[in-house]
Amino acid sequence: MDDELTHRARAMLRAIAAGRAEVTHSQEPDLRVDGLLCSDQATTRQLAHAGLVRPVELNGHGQWSPAELTPAGRALLA
Template sequence: MSTYPSALNRRAIAMLKAVGEGRAELRCSCEPDLRVDGLSCCDQNTAHDLARAGLIRAVGVTIVGRWAPAELTEAGHRALGSDLPAAAA
C-alpha cells in the first residue's frame, strides 16, 4: 500500500465521501475506475490514486472488467475522520 499525501484535495474528499455513502462502484482492474451515482467520475487519476493508497476498494469477489460496489478501507475512514463501521471496529 502506498501513502497518499497528508492533505487530500476537495475532489478526493468528495470521492471518499461518495464511497462512504455507498454511492460508488469500482471497475475491477489494475487501475480501477470509479463511478458515482452511475456516472463515470471525471477524475480517474484521483480514483486510481485513492485505490493505490489503500483508501478505497471493491467489495466482494470481482471479475476483471466488471463493476463492483466500492467501500472505504480503515485508512479511508481515518482519512475522512469518520467512524469505522461496527463490523470493522
C-alpha cells in the same frame, strides 16, 4: 498519497462512504458515482493505490462492484 487530500478526493471518499459509488476490479480502477463515470481517473487511481478504496466484491477483472472505504480511508474522513 499525500496526507493532504484535495477537496475533490475528499468528496469522492464521502460518496464512497455513503454507498453511492462503484469501482472496477482492476489494477487501474475506474469509479462511478450515482451511476455516472467519474472523469478524474487519476484521483480514483491514487485513492485505490493508496489503499483507501476497494471493491466490496472481487468479481472478474474489470467488472463493476460496489466500492467501500478501507480502514485507512475511513480514518482520513474521521
